[in-house]
Amino acid sequence: MKFSDFVKTEAIKSELESSEKEGVIRELVQSLVDSGQLDDGDKESIVEAVLKREELGSTGIGRGIAVPHTKHPSVPQPVGTVGVSVDGIDFQSLDGEKVQLFFMLISPPDQPNEHLRALENISKQLQDETFCRFLKQSKTAADIQQILEEADDNQFA
Amino acid sequence: MVQMPMSDQYRSTVVTINNPQGLHMRPAYLFAETAAKFSCHVELVKDGNRVDGKSVIDILTLGASQGTQVTVEAKGDDAESAIHTLEGLLASGFPAKTGDPPAQ
Numbered sequence: 001m002k003f004s005d006f007v008k009t010e011a012i013k014s015e016l017e018s019s020e021k022e023g024v025i026r027e028l029v030q031s032l033v034d035s036g037q038l039d040d041g042d043k044e045s046i047v048e049a050v051l052k053r054e055e056l057g058s059t060g061i062g063r064g065i066a067v068p069h070t071k072h073p074s075v076p077q078p079v080g081t082v083g084v085s086v087d088g089i090d091f092q093s094l095d096g097e098k099v100q101l102f103f104m105l106i107s108p109p110d111q112p113n114e115h116l117r118a119l120e121n122i123s124k125q126l127q128d129e130t131f132c133r134f135l136k137q138s139k140t141a142a143d144i145q146q147i148l149e150e151a152d153d154n155q156f157a
Numbered sequence: 158m159v160q161m162p163m164s165d166q167y168r169s170t171v172v173t174i175n176n177p178q179g180l181h182m183r184p185a186y187l188f189a190e191t192a193a194k195f196s197c198h199v200e201l202v203k204d205g206n207r208v209d210g211k212s213v214i215d216i217l218t219l220g221a222s223q224g225t226q227v228t229v230e231a232k233g234d235d236a237e238s239a240i241h242t243l244e245g246l247l248a249s250g251f252p253a254k255t256g257d258p259p260a261q
Contacts, residue, residue, distance in 0.1 A: 057186055061213045067182065094186075094213070112178045113222045119182060120220030127214060 001078075001117040003125075003148040006105070010035035011081035012141040016102070021091055025050050025068055028083050028104040035081075038106070042074040046106060060093025064136065065126055069105040071115065078107040078118045082144055084136060100136045128156040166197070168240040169230040176250040179222035182213070184251040189213045191246055197233025199243070210243070 011031045018024045029047050032038045038046060049070035053059070060066040081104050088098030103122050107115035125131050131151055138144045150156065174180060180188070192199040192210045199210030203225060208215035210229065221227055229247070231239040 056183060059182060061182075061186075069182070112181070116179045116181060116220045116222050119217050123214045123217035127218065 001114070001121045002152040003121065004152055006078040006080045006118050007082060007148060008032070008035050008037050008079060009141070009145050011037060012144050013081070013083040014138055014141045014144055016083045016085040016089075018085075019087070019089060021054070021089060022047075022051060024083065024085065024089055024091075024102060025054075025104075028068070028081055028102060031083070032079060032081055032104070032106070037075075037079045037081075039074060042072070046070065046072050046074070050104075050106075054092075058092040058094065060091035060097075060099050062093055062095040062097065063126075063132065064088065064093075064097055064100045065103070065132065066091045066093065066099040066101070067103045067105060067119070067122060069107070069115075069119075071107050071109040073109055075106050075108050077111070078105060078114050080105040080118065082135070082148070084138055084144065101132060125151045125156060131156040165232075166234060166236040167230070167232045168236040169228055170240050170244050171226055171228050172244055172247045174221050174223055174225045174227060174247065177223050179225070180216060180219065180227075182217065185213050185216040187251060188216060188243065188246060192239065192243060195231070195233075195235045195239035195242075197231045197236045197239050199239060200230045202228040202230065 013031050016024055018027050026047055033040050033043050050068050053070045059068050083102040085100050088100045091099040105118055134147050189211050201208050201210045203219045203221055229243050
């Protein structure tokens, strides 16, 4: 699975405004609503589900990266977005570092393998330090979109 | 100073992923966290891809779905006990803790 299969360009946030965990999750979900990927009526239920998942253990996997996610019946296939926080946010990450780079993923509960394919793609690309550095330095959504396209073309692998 | 002999204890086991959700993020995290409690080197192998069993990101790159066979390899002093524990963890299917919402 490629980024273009689940990351919606219109939902990318190059400058997250929130300064705390719940705020960032709300901002990313709102962005998916605004770009037409999620229904406004499902917003609160999705935010709550993502926050509940964080309670099981932070999705801040280290090196300034977090993958907040949940499964939700309102989506027909995995949908996601990318957000960058210039200053970084305390996300109770495994390594205690602030998180600058967010990959949000909402997957349908009845497609566990599609969810795994999306996580597989994200984690493979995140292993490349150049990819991560470029994303953290991005100033605009168009920059981020271009980096994701280059990753899809295996330019970092 | 007495030179300690290098341990060459090596253990491995093949496990079939049995939970319907596969090795998604929470199981990957639990596996890496458990592996990190041992001093030995732990690796997971699937279809020739070999990754660090103590890294969540590495484990997620395997995309190991239900029914997939993975080999767990451990090398070092506590390899035997690491393999025993990790095999048990994979076989448990990663049940959610009592009172937790369903695994996601």
